Amino acid sequence: MSISDLFDSGFKNRNKGHFSAIVRVAMENGHLSTEERHFLDKLAKELEISNDEYKEILENPLRYPINPPYLHVHRLERLYDLSRMVYADHILGPRQKEILTRFALALGFTPGNVHYIVDKALSLLVLNVDLDTFLYEMQHMNK
Numbered sequence: 001m002s003i004s005d006l007f008d009s010g011f012k013n014r015n016k017g018h019f020s021a022i023v024r025v026a027m028e029n030g031h032l033s034t035e036e037r038h039f040l041d042k043l044a045k046e047l048e049i050s051n052d053e054y055k056e057i058l059e060n061p062l063r064y065p066i067n068p069p070y071l072h073v074h075r076l077e078r079l080y081d082l083s084r085m086v087y088a089d090h091i092l093g094p095r096q097k098e099i100l101t102r103f104a105l106a107l108g109f110t111p112g113n114v115h116y117i118v119d120k121a122l123s124l125l126v127l128n129v130d131l132d133t134f135l136y137e138m139q140h141m142n143k
Helices: 003-026 034-046 051-059 072-090 093-107 114-126 131-139
Strands: none
Touching: 003 034, 003 051, 003 093, 034 051, 034 072, 034 093, 072 093, 072 114, 072 131, 093 114, 114 131
16 A cells, blocks of 8 residues: 555545534434535535545444534634535525534534634635634734
């Protein structure tokens, strides 16, 4: 096995773990809404999750380990990615904020300030900011 195969395998497994964690959050109420299903369909394509892997993860999302981001900046990077996916095409419609709040809580943001974080993240996406600007603004939002 070559080094590139190992890297691809590790990257693929991390994507499966990330997708599995998002499926767990989406299914925490026991079912998936139509909007959530469309969002997961789109996310699976973005993360290069095959149809078989997709079905397998939906059947048992606990199969893959969660790799929670340890550093605050990594949580913000994941929040940026998730926010862009939630915001893009307005698939989730009026539920964007609710679902992004659930994802932010799962990423480790505290319940006391998660609504401010989600509001700020969505307002930055309206402005179409890049990752660097997003990180800067999120890290300095209280100043």
